[in-house]
Amino acid sequence: MILDRFKSTQKPVNTLGDKPKRSVLKALSWRALGSIDTVLISWIITGSIGAAFTIGTVELVTKMVLYYGHERLWNRIQWGKQV
Numbered sequence: 001m002i003l004d005r006f007k008s009t010q011k012p013v014n015t016l017g018d019k020p021k022r023s024v025l026k027a028l029s030w031r032a033l034g035s036i037d038t039v040l041i042s043w044i045i046t047g048s049i050g051a052a053f054t055i056g057t058v059e060l061v062t063k064m065v066l067y068y069g070h071e072r073l074w075n076r077i078q079w080g081k082q083v
Contacts, residue, residue, distance in 0.1 A: 017075030027067045035060040 018026070035056045043052035 018071070020072070023068055023071045023075075027064050027071065030067060031060055031064040034063060 038059045039052045039056035042055040043049055046052060046055075
């Protein structure tokens with residue numbers, strides 16, 4: 001049928017999600033940007049560059065781990081993916 005011919009010309013969508021290495025790289029780049037933001041805001045609020053970097057370092061590690069787990073979990077959820 002005409003509809004079958006149309007469907008077969010569409011490119012298949014990757015339903016597997018990102019590979020773990022890609023998720024790690026995305027987490028690193030996002031956290032670098034987010035941590036710079038956190039350090040600047042902390043410095044403005046506290047007036048102490050030392051406190052700002054301490055807050056930024058703790059935030060960097062915890063949020064990177066949380067992001068990675070969140071990303072991997074969403075790769076397992078099929079809702080909203082095209083097949």
